[in-house]
Amino acid sequence: MLLNLHRTAAALALASIALFWLSTVTVEAIGSPDAIAxxxxxxxxxxxxxxxxxxxxxxxxxxxxxGIPPEVVRPKLRRAVMAAANGLLILVPAAFYLDALARAGSFGTPFVAVQALELVAGATNFLLLAANVRAGRRLHGRVAG
Structure with missing residues (x-):
């Protein structure tokens, strides 16, 4: 049951990050200012x-x-901590800031700069979490090597 919760929550988190990132890239490429907001x-x-x-x-x-040797789970923990820090220090504040700028119709240099940072940080979190999913699958024998 705990493993199923873990898998479901991880899949939901990874899918959410992918959806946020892809939605941002798509709307920036072809959307109106109202769509971006x-x-x-x-x-x-x-x-x-x-x-x-x-x-x-x-x-x-x-x-x-x-019960799993620390050297086995340490890389997963390190990636999780990095992703959490990235989210708390960059992604969440950026989301609020970009929302405020977009609602004000302010799409100038500050918006573009923070948007670029958010896209890099979001892609980084996606890669960190995807690496943890793969490592978790290896831990439970679902993926070789």
């Missing part, structure tokens, strides 16, 4: 799904790691 607002609401999914993933991961 709508995506920025939707991402804020999406944090209500993403943050609990990440908390559930990390909490269940800690429980599942009991």
């Amino acid at each position: 709508a995506v920025k607002r939707a991402i804020l609401w999406g944090l209500l799904v993403l943050v609990p999914a990440l908390i559930a993933t990390n909490a269940s991961g800690f429980r599942l790691a009991r």
Whole structure:
């Protein structure tokens, strides 16, 4: 049951990050200012799904790691900590800032700079979490080597 919770929460977190990132790239490429503002607002609401999914993933991961040699789970823990820091220090503040700028119709240099940072940080988190999913699958014998 705990493993199923962990897998489901991790999949939901990874899918949310991918959806946020792809929505941002798509709307920036072909959307109107109103569409950009709508995506920025939707991402804020999406944090209500993403943050609990990440908390559930990390909490269940800690429980599942009991009894596994520390050297085996340490890389997963390091990636999880990096992703959490990235999210708390860059992604969440950027989401609020970009939403405020978009709602004000301010799409100048500050918006572009923070948007670029958010895309890099979001891609980084996606890669960190995807690496943890792969490592978790290896730990449970679902993927070779």
